[in-house]
Amino acid sequence: MRPVSVKDRVAKEKQKHIKGLKGNKLIRHYHNLLKEKSRLVSSHAPVKQIEDVEQQLEAIGIDAYQKASQNGQNNRKGGDSSKILVDWIRTDPNLYPKHRDTRPQQILEIGSVCVDNKCSTCGLFSVTRIDLHSSHPLIQEQDVLMRSPKEGIFDGISCSLVLNFAPPNLRAQILLKCTQLLHPPNPTHPPWFFFVLPAPCVNNSRYMDESTLHSILHRFGFTLRYSSVSKKIAYYLYAYDHPCSTNLSWKKKTVHDGPSRNNFFIPCLSS
Incomplete structure (x- = not known):
């Protein structure tokens, strides 16, 4: 042998x-x-x-x-991040104005893995779902960077546990694409952007903390409305209330040091 x-x-x-x-x-x-x-x-x-x-x-x-x-994402395990989104939207009349015709908001769910989560069943939204690898007929197999605004413009976008999955050089491109897929910024009744990351991306990174994250997102036109950070997950809801900056350039700086830190960051488009 x-x-x-x-x-x-x-x-x-x-x-x-x-x-x-x-x-x-x-x-x-x-x-x-x-x-x-x-x-x-x-x-x-x-x-x-x-x-x-x-x-x-x-x-x-x-x-x-x-x-x-x-x-x-199973509700019984408390893993449905869209429950937090729905709670926030319901409490903010600016992000969810009461339409006379009670028209549900048109939203895009990037990185969708199921079709029966809270945002799909709450009655507030009409959901378009996309993912790189579709696991259900109602989830379109598509790269968000390949999606054209001609395919539809949205009142809100959910981007849950997607950016940490993407290669660093594509992260800013994804954020920019989201601004192109939303209705134009509006300070009174703005479109919204629901953004979810693993908590260590903002509380245990050498180059990123919440202040840095919000500063970067603000350049894209997003202003923080609500946030909640648990031990494992960080949830943010931004209002798209001002135009995206023409200067999407920023420096990568060390904000926390130490051997146990991770290297998560959102590099600028020009890097």
Whole structure:
């Protein structure tokens, strides 16, 4: 019998580790692998290193990842972030004016993983759902950066746990695209932008805190209305109440230091 090589043993251990991942651990591992692949590609790493990461992604599978994401959105587990959105919208007559014809607001849900969350069932909204990998016939498979305003303009956009998933060089582009898919800014009854990030992106990053985040979002025309930060998740609701700046350039500065910090940041469009 041929002895098992070190390479084969390592591969087997990785497979065993992946099979043991469930729920949020699987989601985090999948996201980390995508970030690692992006880093390797941008740094022109050896093809074998990139292929190794791709094999790990394939071992998890997009179906398993989406199932874990859907379970995280399960109402019974308290994972539906849109419940917070609905509560905030209902209490703010400026963000949800009472139409005479009781017309529901047209909203876009980016990174949609289910069709029965609170924003889909509350009666306030007519929801257009998109995701890079659709898991349901009512979710359109589409990259938001490829979406044209001609396909529809919205009263509000939900962008929940999307930007942390995107490559750093695309994060500002996604924010800019959102301004193009919303109705024009209005100081009285503004369109809105619901933005959700993992809490460590704003409370444990070397380069980002809430002040930095709100300053960047303000350049795009977004003014903070409501916020709530739990141990794991940060929720923000912004009003699109002033025009997007023509100067979308800012510097990456260290706001917190320490070995346990992460590197989350939203680089400017010109970087």
